[in-house]
Amino acid sequence: DAGVIQSPRHEVTEMGQEVTLRCKPISGHDYLFWYRQTMMRGLELLIYFNNNVPIDDSGMPEDRFSAKMPNASFSTLKIQPSEPRDSAVYFCASSPDRVDQPQHFGDGTRLSIL
């Protein structure tokens, strides 16, 4: 079975540029989560969707961050404009609609903003 697929795996760009991270969840999973991981803050939940609808975006750090899920098989996390402090590993995860079911994580996108 294909797992959660994220692209790109690595992204290096200059500050001020727009960055788009992509995620394909596991087919049939109703929930999709975006996380950010840094040494200082650990694993932070940014936003999550249920059936393509954003449920909780309270973790999105600033208006520069936005996320969309146009259909059940695709989601994007966009940063515009990017800043050096946005450098982190961004993970996407998906899960079925069951609180007792685990999340399945992608391998992440390592983002470096110069």
Next chain:
Amino acid sequence: AQSVTQPDIHITVSEGASLELRCNYSYGATPYLFWYVQSPGQGLQLLLKYFSGDTLVQGIKGFEAEFKRSQSSFNLRKPSVHWSDAAEYFCAVGVRTGGFKTIFGAGTRLFVKA
């Protein structure tokens, strides 16, 4: 408020020695508990989960965890650690808040010495 506490930021054990990683949670309802492992450059992978029944649960890679309701704990154990177990370990609790999400602890990094 729901929370997960992993009191040890990092632990070092010798190869072949036993391991116990601590986890305490705060959640008013029936907890759905998970342990995940993250190897360098990868996303989180489920080790084991508990949501009912036998309080001692077995997971992959020889890990087990014991749920103790009276102590609000869900400690992870392994009788004999292998060098390949060096990774970061996350304890988590699944909660329902409108939708549902998983709350992760800060993680414990395990170092294994020869």
